[in-house]
Amino acid sequence: MPKIVCDVTKCSHNKSNVCYANRINVAGGNAENSKQTNCASFLDKNHYSTLTNNTNYDSDECNAIVCNVHSCTYNHNKCCYADSIQVTGDGANLYEETNCHTFKPE
Structure with missing residues (x-):
């Protein structure tokens, strides 16, 4: 299973619901629910085309997640x-229209 399952089909990093960014940044500060979080690494395909052309192997999928949601149980440093x-x-x-659905408040 990929580290990041993504249904943001308009994102340039998304290929078949797998994220191929080098890393993603999840934002949300002191969010109380997943609607207050977002993927700050979202890039609209209309402006950036697709950035997954050179990623043909599962080992190239993103597994680096920088979490800036201080109130999430899964965030450690x-x-x-x-x-x-x-x-x-x-x-x-827009990135503000995305959410980290895995968010779990402390």
Whole structure:
């Protein structure tokens, strides 16, 4: 299973619901629920095309998650320790329209 399952189909890093960014940044400060979080690494395909052309192997999928959601159970020193995360926001045009669905408040 990929570290990041992503249904943000308009993101340049997304290929078949797998994230191929070098790393992602999850934002949300002191969020109280997943709607107050987002994937700050979202890049709209309309502006950036697809950034997954050179990634043909599962080993190239993203597994580095910088977490800036201080109130999440999985955050330890800005690293995400969840086994995997789900990023939601199908139809998103801006990073603020994405969410870390795995967010779990402390």
